Amino acid sequence: MTELNNQCDVLIIGAGPSGASAAYWLSKYGVSVVVLEKKTFPREKTCGDGLTPRSVFQLEAMGMGDFLETTHRYDGLRAVALKKEMELSWPDHPDLPSYGYVVTRF
Known part of the structure; x- marks a missing residue:
């Protein structure tokens, strides 16, 4: 230690x-x-790579916006279960972006 x-x-x-x-x-x-x-x-964590608009807002405020732009941007969610699929946009929020990012931990 x-x-x-x-x-x-x-x-x-x-x-x-x-x-x-x-x-x-x-x-x-x-x-x-x-x-x-x-x-x-770094460590792997289920769903740990997906950043929501609220997370993106905080990371951009911390000066990481340029880095985030080098990763995969996504504009909503897709849920798949029991052979059914649903796509949803992020809810509108006046202070948050309308997108998230996928950032690998490795």
Whole structure:
């Protein structure tokens, strides 16, 4: 186990989307942050590659828009079950984009 400096303003447990985003925004505003994660990254996770419009909004606010544009953009959802298929557009929201992205974790 790596020995860590025991001085920080905020300790975040978990480096998933919420923990990583919290660490980004806190550090951007000068807060000393340490993030602890028990898993090794990158890792595969079911449905972990699909980014919804709300996720895209946050990542674009974090300056990652140019990177996202290099990945696969999609404009809605497709559900397939029991030999039936349904396609849905993302709901309209005045503050969010109308698209998502697929970004592999590897």
